[in-house]
Amino acid sequence: MNKLNLWLSALLLFCSWTYSSAGQVISIADFGLKPDSRVNAVPYVQKALEACRKQPGSTLLFPKGRYDFWAQHSTERDYYETNTTDNNPKTLAILLDSLKDFTLDGNGSSFVMHGRMQPLTLDHCSDIRLKGFNIDWDIPLTAQAKVLKSTPDYFEIQIDTHESPYIIEDNRLVFIGEGWKSEMWGIMEFTPDTHLVAPYTGDRLGWRRYHAEEVSPGIVRLSxxxxxxxxxxxxxxxxxxxxxxxxxxxxxxxxNNVSMEEIDLYHCCGLGVLSQYTRDITMIKVRVVPNAAKNRYLSGHDDGFHFMGCSGTIRIDQCAWGGLMDDPINIHGTCVRIVEILSPTRIKCRFMHEQSVGMEWGRPGEKVGFIENQSMRTVGTGIMTSFNPLSKTDFIVELQAPLPVGIAAGAALENLTCTPDVEIRNSFFGSCRARGLLVSTPGKVVIENNTFESSGSAILIAGDANQWYESGAVKDVLIRNNIFRYPCMSSMYQFCEAVISIYPEIPKPDPKYPFHRNIRIENNTFNLFDYPILYAKSVDGLSFTDNKLVRNTTYQPFHYRKDGITLDACKNVLISGNKAEGDVLGKTIRLENMKPGEVKLRKDSFFKLKK
Amino acid sequence: MNKLNLWLSALLLFCSWTYSSAGQVISIADFGLKPDSRVNAVPYVQKALEACRKQPGSTLLFPKGRYDFWAQHSTERDYYETNTTDNNPKTLAILLDSLKDFTLDGNGSSFVMHGRMQPLTLDHCSDIRLKGFNIDWDIPLTAQAKVLKSTPDYFEIQIDTHESPYIIEDNRLVFIGEGWKSEMWGIMEFTPDTHLVAPYTGDRLGWRRYHAEEVSPGIVRLSxxxxxxxxxxxxxxxxxxxxxxxxxxxxxxxxNNVSMEEIDLYHCCGLGVLSQYTRDITMIKVRVVPNAAKNRYLSGHDDGFHFMGCSGTIRIDQCAWGGLMDDPINIHGTCVRIVEILSPTRIKCRFMHEQSVGMEWGRPGEKVGFIENQSMRTVGTGIMTSFNPLSKTDFIVELQAPLPVGIAAGAALENLTCTPDVEIRNSFFGSCRARGLLVSTPGKVVIENNTFESSGSAILIAGDANQWYESGAVKDVLIRNNIFRYPCMSSMYQFCEAVISIYPEIPKPDPKYPFHRNIRIENNTFNLFDYPILYAKSVDGLSFTDNKLVRNTTYQPFHYRKDGITLDACKNVLISGNKAEGDVLGKTIRLENMKPGEVKLRKDSFFKLKK
Structure with a gap:
């Protein structure tokens, strides 16, 4: 190293030191809030955040301990949150409102919520770092119970009445929380110790018409x-x-540019981390899991990480999920229906699902795709020049150029600008209700070095413009070096056709134009107790190569599909280099609505094309 | 009855019918709040009250059931409440703000509070009727426990951890409620079933330096x-x-003009019903008692009914108190100290007790008394022409005429306009910490047909202008036809010198000018296990006549006084016609600082004047 280099290195070191020391650390204790005091933290945090706003680059530090949050003094604000019940206003425990360059450092603290609320909200923020805290409720919005007795006529459960106070009302089991009361309306069954969804259970039971009676305090009989x-x-x-x-x-x-690190979200009232129209998100060691210290089987209320309309890059590394009542990850956009063509460049659109309304769906300059709703084919793209809401459900979009030929009322519109690249690595998809990872984005997607124990499909690539309206088609997905453990596909849920299920819903598929394309599944290890490994519908360019297939006998096979791979209306499929250990069941490749010539089966000692 | 009378009667009947039907009944259900829904009632009640404001004479009706109140959305307002910790703002669950001619009818409903709050506040209201509800907390601000084990070295208690969640922190027993955390700092002991304060306990134990450890969940060892x-x-x-x-x-x-009927206040965070500068109050069947349905021994946090600076008439009928941590009734004014004489008609005054500051102590036209603070003699009166606060503690009073001779800085000022007449009838003073009834007003006081089971003195007539600054001297008190049951005076508390204790605190009594006057105690029944029946200090005109004294042997005598009646610096005393049943202990009359000639003992077969 010459002298100049040495000097430059020293300067660089100095600059990075001054840069990092420039950020002032502001302690919540300076605002009078002590850990473990059990007082309502809300007004203290509000004051502290206002101080941080005046110090760009500052860190709000919480001395390690417990902090409690009640709705009193919290901000209430209307948010149309996707895939969430529209019951505005939302109650916001901690709100970062238009903050820039800010760090919230919990230093290992617990943020304990009370009642129905949103613990942490970032509204039009940028360059935000969140780290070092966990979020929980003393009285969660979901309950749990141990099965004490099970007979052909009824079963009995034990409920921790401190954690989940309940009453029996009109022979229903009704939980009473902090400002809410709610009947039990569904049951998910987990095996002890392993915390896995019990095999073959899933959404099997409706549990809407049960009869409940109390045997003794905390013991309830259900039938x-x-x-x-x-x-x-x-x-x-x-x-x-x-x-x-x-x-x-x-x-x-x-x-914009949000990083989250070392955060345990033990519970919430809906989706765990919901990112909506946000650009560049990094999540490292963020876990939505049950609180082991409380012997919890339940964790968040529904999905783990849910991304809608995001852009830039989503990076997920060393994260984990378990005990959720819906998918650990769901990444998608929102299609809308064109309900009226007002002029060649002016269309009236409508949000079609009641849990996706009221959103700012687009901004001038963003790119849209026009989807013919029967074939699901994107027949053209355009540029939005304006977005004007008419109501919670309807809005007007103006376009730079006239609509493509073939697009009429009833077609769907997709926002192609708000579509992220996705990297998901080194993460653990524990056992939850439903699937593991749902991804629907035309961006570049890498899913590698993860472990899946999902009870349904490990990975679901869906896409529809007719029911859920969760766009869109994928164009570049790499699924590599993952381990799919035996619990995968041990219960049935919607769209679960195999461990990896590619299942767009297309009313009238056009074989010439498959919906998805370019999906590579390689070098993964599948531990399989049942037949279906891969189901793929309407994909152009699909490879399933060099995967290791291992027979597992923990559970008995139960799925109605008896083929290892099912391909439906796909083109350009390569199956190659896969190897099996043990008597792996799903040996056959079944083709539907496509020619055998579309499948190249090479150097593969295991799979056989079904005639 | 002639025709004209008949016609007038019919008219009267019609008018009274139209008047009563004029009051519109507005149901809280019309605002979307259902009983037993467990949602926060606060915003619904606010809306309903605004509707009632527009309908003078209206009734807000609650369909019978449970209604929950949380601090969220509640009004916060600064109130300087007497004998209460000054920790503004107060959190107000239901606030009647400048309402006139209004009825709140709970129809037997339960109002359940959460956290530290004031359930019901009337601020500058008039012609208000409150009825038919109870107020309680699921998690009270005081805890209770059963004694399981008691050894010379420690004892063990059992706590209902649903009702009173706790933690042990630094060997202290710390209760954790809804937004608060508080160390246990005192213990009162009650006997089971009877719910009486255990004899000879009272304020005996300080319980400030204890050591706590958990034996098992809900079982705590204390020493x-x-x-x-x-x-x-x-x-x-x-x-x-x-x-x-x-x-x-x-x-x-x-x-002004508030009536309360059929209200059970099972708990609160401080004084039960606090009336401050309010005129004409009627309370019928208002009870501040433990919630029997919850096996509660605890009730309100401190006093039951507390009146300060009230005027007009206070009528209390068929009320009850029990399980309080302070007196069931305390009626008084607030003396202030003259700290500086600014001119002959302009004085600077100061609130002297930290729990009585910030109050609007007077209004122009009100009458004041000037009290020489050593003899406690009122040396003159005057009329206030203005009241101007300088701070929370200090204010300026201007007077119509110059100060009387002999009044200097250090003297006290009493508001003589804000002094009520009092009628207390047919009520039950159950066992509480401290005394039964404290009354200090120059108005006409009638206390009749009540039953007392207070653990300290049943009735205390105090008065001081040097320590508590709770004015004032009485002038007309009739205590008639009451029953004092055996628990009276079974524990010691401040000023408890006998079942009836008249104990003004006078630094240098002037025998010529006794502090209190005209107190008649007649036709009462005293059930007595101990000696002291009546203690009276500095009274001019005191009669104790035709009372029935009955020996009770439930407890052993313990009081240091061994005389039935002790008179100190009194004048014009008549003791006559009293009769005893059984071996009543307190046979003697002891005189201190007075001449025997001031006592007339007539037709009394029981008492003997001690030589």
């Missing part, structure tokens, strides 16, 4: 004439579903 | 080296005192 004889097993733990999903845990709204 | 060997008895119940008194239960503030 349901419609599900008799399939009652949960003694010793298993149940998550008793109550309440609607009405607040996210952490809500990133129209923000 | 205190300072009080060893006088631990509570196995089977007894303890009220564990926590928190400060910081909100009243029902607060009547500068209001």
């Amino acid at each position: 349901d004439p419609k599900v008799a004889k399939v009652y949960p097993k003694v010793g298993n733990w149940l998550v008793l579903r109550t309440n609607e999903r009405d607040h996210a845990g952490i809500f990133l709204f129209h923000s | 205190d080296p300072k009080v060893a060997k006088v631990y509570p008895k196995v089977g007894n119940w303890l009220v564990l005192r926590t928190n400060e008194r910081d909100h009243a239960g029902i607060f009547l503030f500068h209001s």
Whole structure:
């Protein structure tokens, strides 16, 4: 190293030191809030955040301990949160409102919420770092219970009445929380110790018409004439579903460059981390899991990480999920229906799902795709020049150029600008209700070095413009070096056709134009107790190569599909280099609505094309 | 009855019918609040009250059920509440603000509070009727426990951890409620079933330096080296005192003509019903008692009914108190100190007790008394022409005429306009910490047909202008046809010198000018296990006549006074016609600082004047 280099290095070191020391650390204790004091932290945090606003680059530090949050003094604000019940206003425990260059450092603290609320909200923020805290509720919005007794006529459960106070009202089990009351309306069954969804259970039971009676305080007898004889097993733990999903845990709204690190979200009232129209998100060691210290089987209320309309890059590394009542990750956009063509460049559109309304769907200059709703084919793209809401459901979009030929009222519109690249690495998809990872983005997607124990499909690539309106088609997905453990696909849920399920919903598929394209599944290890490994519909360019398939006998096979790979209306498929250990069941490749010539089966000692 | 009379009667009937039907009944249900819904009632009640404001004479009706109140959306307002910790703002669950001619009818409903709050506040209201509800907390601001074990070295208690969640922190028993955390700092001991304060306990134990450890969940071992060997008895119940008194239960503030009927106040954060500068109050069947349905020994946090600076007539009928941590009734004014004489008609005054500051102490035209603070003699009166606060503690009073001779800085000022007449009838003074009834008003006072089971003195007539600054001297008190049951005076508290204790605090009494006057105690029944029946200091005109004295042997005598009647610096005393049943102990009359000639003992077969 010459002298100049040495000097430059020293300067660089100095600059990086001054840069990092420029950020002032502001302690919440300076505002009079002590850890473990059990007082309502809300007004103290509000004052501290206003001080931080005046110090760009500052860190708000919480001395390690417990901090409690009640709705009193909290900001209430209307947010149309996707895939969430529209019951505005939302109650916001901590609100970062238009903050820039700010760090919230919990230093290992616990933020304990009370009642229905959104713990942390970022609204039009940029360059935000969140780290070092966990979020929980003493009285969660979902309950759990241990199965004590199970007979053909009824079963009995034990509820921790401190954690989940309840009453029996009109023979219903009704939980009473802090400002809410909610009937139990669903049950998910978990095996003790492993915390896995009990095999073959899933959404099997409706649990809407049960009869409840109290045997003694904390012991409740349940029966349901419609599900008799399939009652949960003694010793298993149940998550008793109550309440609607009405607040996210952490809500990133129209923000930019947000990093989250070492955050445990033990519970929330809806989706765990919901990112909506936010650009560039990094999540490292963020876990939405049950609080082990409390022997919790339940964690967040619904999805773990939910991304809608995001852009830039989503980086997820060393994260984990478990005990959720919906998918750990769901990444998608929102299609809308064109309800009226007002002029060649002016269209009236409508949000079609009641849990996706009121959103700022687009901004001038953004690119849109026009989707013919029967074939789901994108027949053209355009540039939005204006977005004007008419109501919670309807809005007007103006376009730079006339609509493409073939697009009429009834077609769908997709926002192609708000579509992220995605990297998901080194993460653990524990056992939850539903699937593991749902991804629907035309951006570059890398899913590698993850472990899946999802109870349904590990990965679902869906896409529809007719029911959920969760756009869109994928164009570049790499699924590499992941381990799919035996619990994958041990329960049935919607769209779960195999461990990896590519299942767009296309009313009238056009074989010439598959919906998805360019999906590579390589060098993964599949531990399989059942037949279906891969289901793919309407994909152009699909490879399933060099995967290791290992027979597992923990569970008995139960799925109605008896083929390892099912391909439907796909083109340019390569299956190659896969190897099996043990008597892996799903040996056959089944083709539907396509020619055998579209499949290249090479150097593969295991799979056989079904005739 | 002639035709004209008949016609007039019919007209009268019609008018009264139209008048009563004029009041519109507005149901809280019309605002979307259902009973037993467990949602926060606060915003619904606010809307309903605004509707009622537009309909003078209206009634707000609550369909019978449970209604929950949380601090969210509640009004916060600064109130300087007497005898209450000054920790503004107060959190107000239901606020009647400048309402006139209004009825709140709970129809038997339960109003359940959460956290530190003031359930019901009347601020500058008039012609208000409150009826038919009870107020309670799921998690009270005071705890209770059963004594399971008692040894010379420690004792063990059982706590209902749903009702009173706690933690042990630094060997202290710390209760954690909804937005608060408070160490246990005092213990009161009650006997089971009877709910009486255990005899000879009272304020005996300080309980400030104890050591606590958890034996198992809900079982706590307590020891205190300072009080060893006088631990509570196995089977007894303890009220564990926590928190400060910081909100009243029902607060009547500068209001006029308020009637309350059929209200059970099962708990509160401070004084039960606090009436401050309010005129004409009627309370019928208002009870501040433990909630029997919850096996509660604890009730309100401190006093039951507390009246300060009230005027007109206070009517109390068929009311009850029990399980309080302070006196069931306390009626007084507030003396202030003259700290500086600015001119012959302009004086600077100061609130002298930290729990009586910030009040609007007077209004132009009100009458004041000038009290020489050593003899406590009122040396003259005057009329206030203005009242101007300088700070929370200090204010300027201007007078119509110059100050009387002999009044200098250090003297006290009393508001003589804000002094009520009082009628207390047919009520039950159950067992509480401290005394039964404290009354200090120059108005006409009638106390009749009541039953007392107070653990200290049943009736205390105090008065001081040097320590508590609770004015004032009485001029006309009739105590008639009451029953004092055996628990009276079974524990010691401040000023408890006999079942009826007249104990003004006068630094240098002037025998010519006794402080109190005209107190008649007649036709009462005293059930007595101990000696002291009546203690009277500085009274001019005192009669104790035709009372029935009955020996009771439930408890052993313990009081240091061994005379039935002690008179100190009194004048014009008549003792006559009293009769005893059984071996009543307090046979003697002891005189201090007075001549025997001031006592007339007539037709009395029982009392003997002590030589």
